[in-house]
Amino acid sequence: MLKTFETYRYGRLISDMQRISFKGIIKAGKSYPMIIPEPLPVVKSNSGITDANYAVRPDGKVIITCVVRRKGPPVESFIDFDIDGRKWRRRVKIFGEKQVSFEFPLSPGLHRVQISLPKDSIPFDNLYYLPVSVSGRERIAIFTDDIPRRLESAMEAMGLEYTWSTKPGYVPAKNIFILDGVNGNLDYLSLYYSGGIISVNNETRIGGVRIEKIPQRYGLFEFNGIQLTEPVPYGFLIRGGEVLLRFSNGDPAVVLKDRFILLPFSIQTEEITLHTYFIPFLDFLIENINRELAIKTYPDFFVSGPAVITTPEKKIFRIGKDEKFVFKETGFYLVKRKGVTSLYAINPPEEEYNLEPLNKREMRLIFSEQRRYDGTIFFLMLFVLLAVIEYLMERRRYG
Structure with a gap:
């Protein structure tokens, strides 16, 4: 305006x-x-949703909190929740500005939550879009040529479910695999697991990535503000994918390709497993396999390419490296970019809710x-x- x-x-x-x-x-x-x-x-009475957020409880239940505002006398009303097509209705008394919270059982993954009030004289603030990301409990299938004692200890300390085998294959109810010292068919494994951590070797084959064997080197790297204290031995260079971490000499230390984390060293190497940063390092790797983000923002926000964007109208746009996509309309946009899936919710700017x-x-x-x-x-x-x-x-x- x-x-x-x-x-x-x-x-x-x-x-x-x-x-x-x-x-x-x-x-x-x-x-x-x-x-x-x-x-x-001047509008004499109006009800609106000005903000919404969520929190995930330890038991997996999701608490959605809405900020509702009322101009005019108090009113008995209801709030409708449309979550991925499933509908809930909750009764609420609206007066002044207040927070109201409700509990919902949501499964792991990204969810589109559309919150609405009955239509009134100002319709734009009767609808609010909230993206929700729920992390699931990770269940690990470990494939190594020998019993992975330190890996097992780390899994137990992290409270993760795991199984171990020397033969890579499908393990029911497991969603991430770790492959170290044995060879597995990655095309096959990708059908049954949401992602995997792979210590590469001469036989590792993955599209878009070239693995080069080199004389053994030693390197240090840093992750999440944690600096390794003992150099890690590695014997491969990984060309391609998204480099998440580099050794101090610039060589790739952790690479993400699609849903695979690639390491040029053994994940069981003593230079990492005997230190207190082993568990934080495992946590870092697992977090980067299934990177799903829920982001709230406003019109005219944009993302840069390369990316694939699905609009609220289910139209798909593919943009290149030097292109950008601007969010113009309110609603949900699904963006896949550099191995990360993000659900954006576009709502009017906060100041638009001020009707004074x-x-x-x-x-x-x-x-x-x-x-x-x-x-x-x-x-x-x-x-x-x-x-x-x-x-x-x-x-x-x-x-």
Whole structure:
């Protein structure tokens, strides 16, 4: 509104005169005497959802908290929740501004939560989009050529379910695999697991990645602010994928390719497993396999490529490295970019929920006492000027 207002400086402005649209003008002390404001009637009562957030309890239940605001007398109403197509209705009494919380049983993954109030005089604040990400309990299938004592101890300390085998294959109810010292068919494993951690070797094959054997090197790296204290031996260079961590000499230390974490060293190496940072390191790797983010933002936010975007209308856009995609409409956008799946929820900017109108003093400051100007003086002066020019031209023509 402010941009349009600045563009059309002369003319008739019809607006709800919300203070938010003119706060910059008020602060700068500007005035626009050529504009005749015609304020619309002030809304006497309205209910709206101004914000929403969520929290995941240890037992997996999700608590959704909404901020509802009421202008006018208290009202008995209800809030509807549409979660991935499933619907719930909750009764609520709305007065002033208050927070209301409700519990829902949601499975691991990304969820689209559409929260709505009954329609009233201002419909845009009756609907709010909330993205929710629920992390599941990780269940690990470990495939190594020998009993992975330290890995097993770490799994138990982290409270993770795991099984061990020397033959890579499908293990029911496990969603992540760890492969170290044995070879497995990654195309097959990817059908049954959401991701995997692989210590690469000469036989590792994965599309878009080249693995080069090199003379053994030693390197240090840092993750989540934790610095390794003992150099790690590695004998491979991983070319391709997204490099998450590098050794101090620049060689890739941790690489993400699709749903696979690739390591140029054994995940069981003593240089890591005998230190206190082994468990935080495992946690870092697992977190980066299934990276799903739930993000709230506003129109005109954009993401850069390469990325694949699915719009609220289910249209799919693919953008290249040097392109960007701008979110214009409210709703949910699913973005897949650099191995990360993000669910964006676009809602109106927070300040749009402020319906407080300009007061009389502010209107006088902006539009001054001349706001009743209707253009008559301007056209009279223009007519006189044209008459004078015509008179002068006639005198010059006839000498």
